[in-house]
Amino acid sequence: MRILVVEDDPVLSDGLKIGLGLYGATLDIVSSCADGHAALAADAFDALVLDLMLPDGSGLDLLAALRSRGDRTPVLLLTALDEVPDRVRGLDAGADDYLGKPFDLEELAARVRAISRRNSGRAAPQATYNGVTLNPARLTAAVNGECIGLSRREFAVLAALMDRPGTVLSKSDLEAKLYGWQEEVESNTVEVHVHKLRSKIGRAKIETLRGIGYRMRPIAS
Amino acid sequence: MNSLKGRLFLILVTATSLIWLVATCWIYIGATREIESVLDARLQEAARMVLSLASGNGVGPAQTEGDSEQAPEIMSYERQLSCQIWSLDGRLVARSSGAPDESLGEKRAGFSQRMIKGETWRVYTAEDTAKGIRVSVGDRLGLRAHLVEEIIKGLLAPLLLTIPLLGLLIWASLSRGLRPLQALARELAHRNADDMRPVATGKIPGEIQPVVDALDHLFRKLRDAMRHERELTAFAAHELRTPLAGLRTQAQIAMVASDGGIREAALRQIVVAVDRTTRMVRQLLAMAKVDSTHDAKRSNVNIGDLIEEVIDALPASDSKAQVGFDPALKSTVVTANRELLLVAIRNLHENAVCHMLEPGIIRWSMKKGSDTLAVYIDDDGPGIPDDEISLVTNRFFRGRNKSPLGSGLGLSIVDLALRASGARLVLQNRSDARGLRAQIVWGIVQDGEMQPSLTDAHRSDFKRFGPYLSPA
The missing domain is CATH 3.30.450 (Beta-Lactamase)
Incomplete structure (x- = not known):
C-alpha cells in the first residue's frame, strides 16, 4: 500500500514513515501544499494522510483542489484542530476520516487500512480470492485456512495483486507499490519477491503474463 | 419615562x-x-x-x-x-x-x-x-x-x-415615524451572540446612522478580535500538539520495532522531540515572564556587552554561521531593563542562527541618528516573505520559511520585551543581500527608515526615548 503523507513536522513525519512502514505501507513524505500537489499529480496513492496547518496554506485547500479534479484518493486528516466543528468542516470538505494529534500509531494504521479498503470497494477486513486470504492488519496470508508468514515486501506484492484480482499489474506498477521515492530499486527485486511468494502460497496462485506483468490466477472454471 | x-x-x-x-x-x-x-x-x-x-x-x-317686570333677565x-x-x-x-x-x-x-x-x-x-x-x-x-x-x-x-x-393622531404619527428605530431594535434583539454581521436595516434615518455606524465598527472590531483569538488558539494547538504527536509516534515505534536500528533511530528522534518541546516550554515561560513584566526597572545597559554575552552563551560548534560584531556597539549605552533586553537580543540572535541554512555571516551593527538609535542584526537566511512580515510577531505564527526548531514565539517575545523596555522591533528583508534585518530601535521610525527630523506630534514620544541615548 502506497501512502502520501503531507506533514511539515520532521519528527512526526519521520515517525509516520517508519511507523506506518512497520504496518506494511510504503510512505512518501512531503512538507508543503505545493509539494503535495506535485506528488499527487505525479503518482497514484492508496491513501493520503494530510496535516491541516501547513506552512504555505491549509490542507483543506489541497483537499478541495484534489476533490474538484475528481481525484478519489482516500484522505485522512491528521491535525491538532480536533474540535467537533473542525472535524465536521474537514469531513465535509471531502476527507474520509479525521484523527486528532497526538494519536495512536496503531489506530492511525487501522484507519488508513479502512479508508483504502473502502476505496477498493471492499467492506470485509480480509481479502479472499481463490483460496488465498489476506489479513492486512496482521500482515499475514492464509492458503486454504493454513496461515503463512510473509515478509513486508512479499505482503505488499500480494496485497497489490489481490486488491483487484482480475487486473494485470506490470513490474513497474508493483515497484511503485513497493518503493517510495527515496528508496533504491534493484532491477530484479519484483521477480525475487514474486518467486518467494509463489514458493509460500503455491506456484499456481500467481500467473505470469509474459511481457505484461502478473495477476492472481483466475478461479478455474 | x-x-x-x-x-x-x-x-x-x-x-x-x-x-x-x-x-x-x-x-x-x-x-x-x-x-x-x-x-x-x-x-x-x-x-x-x-x-x-x-x-x-x-x-x-x-x-x-312695565314696572311689574322688575326682575332682571x-x-x-x-x-x-x-x-x-x-x-x-x-x-x-x-x-x-x-x-x-x-x-x-x-x-x-x-x-x-x-x-x-x-x-x-x-x-x-x-x-x-x-x-x-x-x-x-x-x-x-x-x-x-x-x-x-x-x-x-x-x-x-x-x-x-x-x-x-x-393625542391619537400624535401617537399614530410617532409610531410610524419611529418605525426604523423599532426595526433596528428588533434586529439587534433577535441576533445571536456571535452574529457579528453589519447591521442592515434597509433605509436608516440620518439621526441614527451614527449609532449604526458605531455599532458596525464595533462589530467589525469584535469580529476581527474573535478571528484573531481563534487563529491564535489554532496555531497554539498545532505548535503544542504536533511535537507531542511526534513523540508518541516515535515512542510507539520504539516499543513495537523488532529491528534494533529502527528502535535506536526512534529513540534518537524522541530526544530531538523532547529538546524541541523543552525549547517550546522555555519560550512559553519567557513569554509569560515578559508578559507579566510591567514597569520594568531600567538602568544603563551597555548593548555591546549584552550581545557578547548572548554570543558567548551559544555553542559555536554546531552553528553554520560566523558572527560579526560592530565595535561601536561596545561604546553604546541605553537605558533599558537589562533582563528584557537580554531576552530580546538572545531571541533575535537564535532566530538568525536557526535560519542560516548554509554557512554565512550574522552581523550585529548599529546606526545612530540625531534622535534615534538602531541596533540591528543581519543574517543570510531566507528572510521573511513580505506578506508575512506583519504576522510573524503574532504568537505561534510560523511562516513559510520557518526553521525546524522554531516555536513560533521568538519574535513575539522580542516584540513584547522591546515594547516593555521602551524600544521597538522593526523587521525588513535586507535590500543589499538575501536575508533579514531585525532592528531594535529607540526613537522615531517611519517605514523602517530613521527620520532625522521630528514633528511636534512626535516630540513627546522623543522625550520618552531621547534621554536614554547617552554615550559611554
Missing part, C-alpha cells in the same frame, strides 16, 4: 395644550376689551339719542312703564339697557322699564360704575344744560362677562373635544 415614544408623546401633547391655553387667554382678553368698547359706544350712543329726543319739560314724570340679551332721565335739580323725570329707581349714574357727564342692588352697572351720563336734563344709560357688567364667557365656551368646547383625537 424610558420610552422615547412616550416622552415624545407627552412633550407634544403638553406643548399643544399649552399653545391652546395661551391662545385662549389671548382671545379672552381681546374679546373682553372689544366687547367693552363696543358696548360702551352703544351706551354713549343711546344716551345721546335719548337726550336729543327728550325735551326739557315734555317728558312726563316718572314713567314707570340677565341671561337674555334683550332689554339689557336701562335708561333714566333726571332733571338737573335731581328729580327723576323718566326711566325705562326695568331701570332701578336709584340714580344710575353720578351727577356729571361721562362713564361711571356703581353698585346697585348687588349688581355692578356701567353707566354713561349725558347732560343738556339747555334742556335742564341729564340722561343716564347703563347696562349690567355681569351681562358683559357672560357674553365673553359664552364666546370662550364656544371656542373651548371643540378644542377639548379634539384633544383625545389629537
Whole structure:
C-alpha cells in the first residue's frame, strides 16, 4: 500500500514513515501544499494522510483542489484542530476520516487500512480470492485456512495483486507499490519477491503474463 | 419615562395644550376689551339719542312703564339697557322699564360704575344744560362677562373635544415615524451572540446612522478580535500538539520495532522531540515572564556587552554561521531593563542562527541618528516573505520559511520585551543581500527608515526615548 503523507513536522513525519512502514505501507513524505500537489499529480496513492496547518496554506485547500479534479484518493486528516466543528468542516470538505494529534500509531494504521479498503470497494477486513486470504492488519496470508508468514515486501506484492484480482499489474506498477521515492530499486527485486511468494502460497496462485506483468490466477472454471 | 415614544408623546401633547391655553387667554382678553368698547359706544350712543329726543319739560314724570317686570333677565340679551332721565335739580323725570329707581349714574357727564342692588352697572351720563336734563344709560357688567364667557365656551368646547383625537393622531404619527428605530431594535434583539454581521436595516434615518455606524465598527472590531483569538488558539494547538504527536509516534515505534536500528533511530528522534518541546516550554515561560513584566526597572545597559554575552552563551560548534560584531556597539549605552533586553537580543540572535541554512555571516551593527538609535542584526537566511512580515510577531505564527526548531514565539517575545523596555522591533528583508534585518530601535521610525527630523506630534514620544541615548 502506497501512502502520501503531507506533514511539515520532521519528527512526526519521520515517525509516520517508519511507523506506518512497520504496518506494511510504503510512505512518501512531503512538507508543503505545493509539494503535495506535485506528488499527487505525479503518482497514484492508496491513501493520503494530510496535516491541516501547513506552512504555505491549509490542507483543506489541497483537499478541495484534489476533490474538484475528481481525484478519489482516500484522505485522512491528521491535525491538532480536533474540535467537533473542525472535524465536521474537514469531513465535509471531502476527507474520509479525521484523527486528532497526538494519536495512536496503531489506530492511525487501522484507519488508513479502512479508508483504502473502502476505496477498493471492499467492506470485509480480509481479502479472499481463490483460496488465498489476506489479513492486512496482521500482515499475514492464509492458503486454504493454513496461515503463512510473509515478509513486508512479499505482503505488499500480494496485497497489490489481490486488491483487484482480475487486473494485470506490470513490474513497474508493483515497484511503485513497493518503493517510495527515496528508496533504491534493484532491477530484479519484483521477480525475487514474486518467486518467494509463489514458493509460500503455491506456484499456481500467481500467473505470469509474459511481457505484461502478473495477476492472481483466475478461479478455474 | 424610558420610552422615547412616550416622552415624545407627552412633550407634544403638553406643548399643544399649552399653545391652546395661551391662545385662549389671548382671545379672552381681546374679546373682553372689544366687547367693552363696543358696548360702551352703544351706551354713549343711546344716551345721546335719548337726550336729543327728550325735551326739557315734555317728558312726563316718572314713567314707570312695565314696572311689574322688575326682575332682571340677565341671561337674555334683550332689554339689557336701562335708561333714566333726571332733571338737573335731581328729580327723576323718566326711566325705562326695568331701570332701578336709584340714580344710575353720578351727577356729571361721562362713564361711571356703581353698585346697585348687588349688581355692578356701567353707566354713561349725558347732560343738556339747555334742556335742564341729564340722561343716564347703563347696562349690567355681569351681562358683559357672560357674553365673553359664552364666546370662550364656544371656542373651548371643540378644542377639548379634539384633544383625545389629537393625542391619537400624535401617537399614530410617532409610531410610524419611529418605525426604523423599532426595526433596528428588533434586529439587534433577535441576533445571536456571535452574529457579528453589519447591521442592515434597509433605509436608516440620518439621526441614527451614527449609532449604526458605531455599532458596525464595533462589530467589525469584535469580529476581527474573535478571528484573531481563534487563529491564535489554532496555531497554539498545532505548535503544542504536533511535537507531542511526534513523540508518541516515535515512542510507539520504539516499543513495537523488532529491528534494533529502527528502535535506536526512534529513540534518537524522541530526544530531538523532547529538546524541541523543552525549547517550546522555555519560550512559553519567557513569554509569560515578559508578559507579566510591567514597569520594568531600567538602568544603563551597555548593548555591546549584552550581545557578547548572548554570543558567548551559544555553542559555536554546531552553528553554520560566523558572527560579526560592530565595535561601536561596545561604546553604546541605553537605558533599558537589562533582563528584557537580554531576552530580546538572545531571541533575535537564535532566530538568525536557526535560519542560516548554509554557512554565512550574522552581523550585529548599529546606526545612530540625531534622535534615534538602531541596533540591528543581519543574517543570510531566507528572510521573511513580505506578506508575512506583519504576522510573524503574532504568537505561534510560523511562516513559510520557518526553521525546524522554531516555536513560533521568538519574535513575539522580542516584540513584547522591546515594547516593555521602551524600544521597538522593526523587521525588513535586507535590500543589499538575501536575508533579514531585525532592528531594535529607540526613537522615531517611519517605514523602517530613521527620520532625522521630528514633528511636534512626535516630540513627546522623543522625550520618552531621547534621554536614554547617552554615550559611554
